[in-house]
Amino acid sequence: MKRIGMLTSGGDCQALNAAMRGVAKTLFNAKEDVEIYGFLDGYKGLIYGKFRMLTGSDFSGILTKGGTILGSSRMPFKLMREPDENGLNKVEAMKQNYHKLQLDCLVILGGNGTHKTANLLKEEGLNIITLPKTIDNDLWGTDMTFGFQSAVNIATEAIDNIHTTAASHGRVFIIEVMGHKVGFLTLNAGMAGGADVILIPEIPYDINKVIDAIKERHDRGSRFTILAVAEGAISKEDAKLSKKEYKKKLENYTYPSVSYEIADQIAKKSGMEVRVTVPGHTQRGGTPCPYDRVFASRLGSEAGKLILKGEYGFMVGYKNREIVKVPLEEVAGKLKMVDPGSSIVKEAKMLGISFGD
Numbered sequence: 398m399k400r401i402g403m404l405t406s407g408g409d410c411q412a413l414n415a416a417m418r419g420v421a422k423t424l425f426n427a428k429e430d431v432e433i434y435g436f437l438d439g440y441k442g443l444i445y446g447k448f449r450m451l452t453g454s455d456f457s458g459i460l461t462k463g464g465t466i467l468g469s470s471r472m473p474f475k476l477m478r479e480p481d482e483n484g485l486n487k488v489e490a491m492k493q494n495y496h497k498l499q500l501d502c503l504v505i506l507g508g509n510g511t512h513k514t515a516n517l518l519k520e521e522g523l524n525i526i527t528l529p530k531t532i533d534n535d536l537w538g539t540d541m542t543f544g545f546q547s548a549v550n551i552a553t554e555a556i557d558n559i560h561t562t563a564a565s566h567g568r569v570f571i572i573e574v575m576g577h578k579v580g581f582l583t584l585n586a587g588m589a590g591g592a593d594v595i596l597i598p599e600i601p602y603d604i605n606k607v608i609d610a611i612k613e614r615h616d617r618g619s620r621f622t623i624l625a626v627a628e629g630a631i632s633k634e635d636a637k638l639s640k641k642e643y644k645k646k647l648e649n650y651t652y653p654s655v656s657y658e659i660a661d662q663i664a665k666k667s668g669m670e671v672r673v674t675v676p677g678h679t680q681r682g683g684t685p686c687p688y689d690r691v692f693a694s695r696l697g698s699e700a701g702k703l704i705l706k707g708e709y710g711f712m713v714g715y716k717n718r719e720i721v722k723v724p725l726e727e728v729a730g731k732l733k734m735v736d737p738g739s740s741i742v743k744e745a746k747m748l749g750i751s752f753g754d
């Protein structure tokens with residue numbers, strides 16, 4: 398008999414359900430007695446003992462369903478060590494609820510912050526298996542996270558749709574793409590959508606170079622320019638600020654991004670008409686794309702295999718086209734970022750895309 402807990406934590410994304418279904422189907426098909434308990438709303442469910450038993454029917458029909466059947470929440474790692482408003486020790490509470498249910502393992506689906514807590518629980522002696530979830534693709538130890546490809550599709554479609562209206566009106570358009578502090582989503586959607594300028598956090602931009610790129614295009618006869626701008630894009634000047642100073646600057650934005658400031662600067666310095674489009678959380682919503690359905694199912698299935706073998710303490714990831722297991726301590730606390738010297742960036746530049754650097 399195996400007793401498994403499951404939870405989804407942090408910002409949701411496509412294919413969370415497909416991944417959980419992958420784990421569950423693998424365990425159920427192994428013909429071993431299995432009980433699966435789903436903790437509700439991320440780590441909160443584990444802390445406060447909010448869970449329900451999941452049976453085969455819970456996993457039926459969810460392969461294509463976006464979001465998470467368990468609900469999710471954000472619980473920053475630094476708050477995990479602090480007692481809640483009633484003085485409850487969260488880490489101890491999680492351990493107690495795990496042991497009360499006599500779990501053999503807890504499957505945790507999440508991104509960066511989630512992995513720090515998952516590793517903490519491992520250090521506290523719990524059996525943990527994690528799955529890499531995030532549209533940002535910024536998780537260390539895996540070449541790809543599920544949700545990323547679906548988000549690339551949605552952001553690309555947003556750029557595609559803007560192309561026609563930008564061309565009709567001869568405007569400069571900024572499409573702001575999610576990705577938190579990294580540029581994988583913007584880089585990939587920008588290239589797929591034929592953006593002329595791509596601004597990502599890993600390559601600080603010079604606004605004058607951005608404007609030069611737009612002017613050059615217009616001098617060559619193009620009526621419009623498309624910029625794919627990561628929500629975390631940063632100018633060369635701002636990159637010199639301390640973390641505290643930059644945070645203060647961001648507080649002045651209506652939406653914590655630089656897109657509107659960039660639009661303003663372009664309009665003022667070039668005299669061109671500029672518009673900003675923010676697809677926002679649509680990038681995390683809706684059904685997973687076929688790639689993510691397959692990918693998340695494979696990761697889930699491998700997680701199920703590890704559980705059946707009793708191998709714990711790993712994230713199931715993807716490296717060099719192989720599904721791999723990565724020790725949790727190697728994943729936790731590290732951010733994967735776009736390498737400005739990587740071949741994809743060089744190729745994008747050879748295609749004539751400006752990074753404003």
Ligand code: F6P
Nearest residue numbers: 408508531532533575576577681
């Ligand atoms: O981590 C996924 C993500 O969608 C980021 O791209 C974005 O910065 C953030 O979450 C938004 O978070 P929230 O849903 O809490 O507003």
